[in-house]
Amino acid sequence: MSAPDKPINIADETAGDIAGNEAVGIHPRSVLGRLPRYAAGKPPVVIEGLRSYKLSSNENPLPPLPAVLEAIGNQTAVNRYPDPLTTALRGELGAFLGVPPEDIVTGAGSLGALNQILAAFAGQNDYDAPDEVIYPWRSFEAYPICVGLAGAMGVQIPLLPDSAHDLDAMADAITERTRVILLCTPNNPTGPALTDDQVRGFLERVPSHVVVVLDEAYVEFVRKPGAVDGIQLYRDYPNLVVLRTFSKAHGLAGLRVGYSISQPALTQHLRVSATPFAVSQIAEHAAITSLRHIEEVRERVQAIVDERTRVVEALRGCGWEVPEAEGNFIWLELGDTTPEFAALADQQALSVRAFGVEGIRVSIGEPEANSRFIALCRAFVEEHGAPGTPKN
Missing domain, CATH: 3.40.640.10 (Type I PLP-dependent aspartate aminotransferase-like (Major domain))
Structure with missing residues (x-):
C-alpha cells in the first residue's frame, strides 16, 4: 500500500500567516499546515509584439455561446x-x-x-x-x-x-x-x-x-x-x-x-x-x-479535439513522447528541465502549468497559440533533445 499523503511545499506566506495567528493566540486546525496550496494557472507574460495566451488552466478558449450570453444578460x-x-x-x-x-x-x-x-x-x-x-x-x-x-x-x-x-x-x-x-x-x-x-x-x-x-x-x-x-x-x-x-x-x-x-x-x-x-x-x-444548444457545443469541442490531434502529432513528429491525450490538454514529462521550459514559454507570451520538476501541462488553446507552442517544442528539441514519457 502506498504511504499516505506527505507534506508538500507550502508557500512562504502560509508559514507567515500561521506564525502571525499564533502570536495572537489563534490556532487553525493542524491539518492546514500539512496541506499544499492550490496553484491556479498563472496569466501569460506580456511581451511586446506578441499576443499573449493563457494555456495554464484547461479553460475553453472560446467564450460561452451567444445564446448563453444573452440568457445571462436577461437575468435580473x-x-x-x-x-x-x-x-x-x-x-x-x-x-x-x-x-x-x-x-x-x-x-x-x-x-x-x-x-x-x-x-x-x-x-x-x-x-x-x-x-x-x-x-x-x-x-x-x-x-x-x-x-x-x-x-x-x-x-x-x-x-x-x-x-x-x-x-x-x-x-x-x-x-x-x-x-x-x-x-x-x-x-x-x-x-x-x-x-x-x-x-x-x-x-x-x-x-x-x-x-x-x-x-x-x-x-x-x-x-x-x-x-x-x-x-x-x-x-x-x-x-x-x-x-x-x-x-x-x-x-x-x-x-x-x-x-x-x-x-x-x-x-x-x-x-x-x-x-x-x-x-x-x-x-x-x-x-x-x-x-x-448542445450541437453548437459539440462543434466547438470537436474543434478543440482537432487542434489537440494537430499538436500531439506535431510534437511526436519532432521526437517528443507525449502520453495519450484525451482531455483538452497535453502533458510533457520534463523532469529537471521543467522550470527552464516554463521560462521559455513565458518568453513566448505563453503561460503553461509547471509541476515542480515533474512536467508541464499545456491546455489546447487558440490555433495561433497552439502553433506557437509547437514551434517552442521544436526549438527545445533542437537544443536539448526530446524528453518525454514512455509511449503507450
Whole structure:
C-alpha cells in the first residue's frame, strides 16, 4: 500500500500567516499546515509584439455561446436566492442524460460536488483513526487539499509509466479504513482515459461499502474507443458516483456549475452535505441554455479535439513522447528541465502549468497559440533533445 499523503511545499506566506495567528493566540486546525496550496494557472507574460495566451488552466478558449450570453444578460432577479435544489437544471440534465433528476446533485463546479461527497462519506469518524481516501498521483492537485480538509487521510497511488492509473495497485491499497476512491478520467494533468472494461474490473474488486468517484470533468473531449461512460456505469454499481461539469466543454468555468450522479442510496446523503445555494440562478440559466444548444457545443469541442490531434502529432513528429491525450490538454514529462521550459514559454507570451520538476501541462488553446507552442517544442528539441514519457 502506498504511504499516505506527505507534506508538500507550502508557500512562504502560509508559514507567515500561521506564525502571525499564533502570536495572537489563534490556532487553525493542524491539518492546514500539512496541506499544499492550490496553484491556479498563472496569466501569460506580456511581451511586446506578441499576443499573449493563457494555456495554464484547461479553460475553453472560446467564450460561452451567444445564446448563453444573452440568457445571462436577461437575468435580473439576483436580489433573490436561487432554487437550492436547482430543479430546472436537474430536470434538463435528466432529460439530456437519460437519468432520473433525483439522481443528480449539483454543486459549485465538479470540485464543489466532490467536496460534498467527501463531506458525506470520508473524514474523522467515531473512532480514533481517520478514514482513508485512495487516489492516483499525479492527478488533480486539489485532491489532497479536499481530502485533508475533510479530515480524511489521503493514500496516493503512483501512476503507471504511461501516465495512466495503476488500478491494480489502487485495489490492493484498500483497507478496512478505506471509505472513498477517486478515479480521474481523463487524468488531469497527464491525459490518459480509462476504459469501461478497466473500471468495471476495478469495481468488482472494491467492497460495496466503499464509494468510488469517477471524475469525468473532461468527458466531452474523449475519443478513445471503449472509454468508460459513467452514465452507463452508475446504473450497475450503487457505490459509484459520477462527477461532471459545465466548466470545460461548455465554457462556463467562471460560473461554477457542476454535478454528481449516483443512485438514491448515495444521493440521499449528498443532499444533506450539499452547500445551499451553491449554483446561482445566473449559472443555472446559462447551463440550461447551453444544454439546449448542445450541437453548437459539440462543434466547438470537436474543434478543440482537432487542434489537440494537430499538436500531439506535431510534437511526436519532432521526437517528443507525449502520453495519450484525451482531455483538452497535453502533458510533457520534463523532469529537471521543467522550470527552464516554463521560462521559455513565458518568453513566448505563453503561460503553461509547471509541476515542480515533474512536467508541464499545456491546455489546447487558440490555433495561433497552439502553433506557437509547437514551434517552442521544436526549438527545445533542437537544443536539448526530446524528453518525454514512455509511449503507450
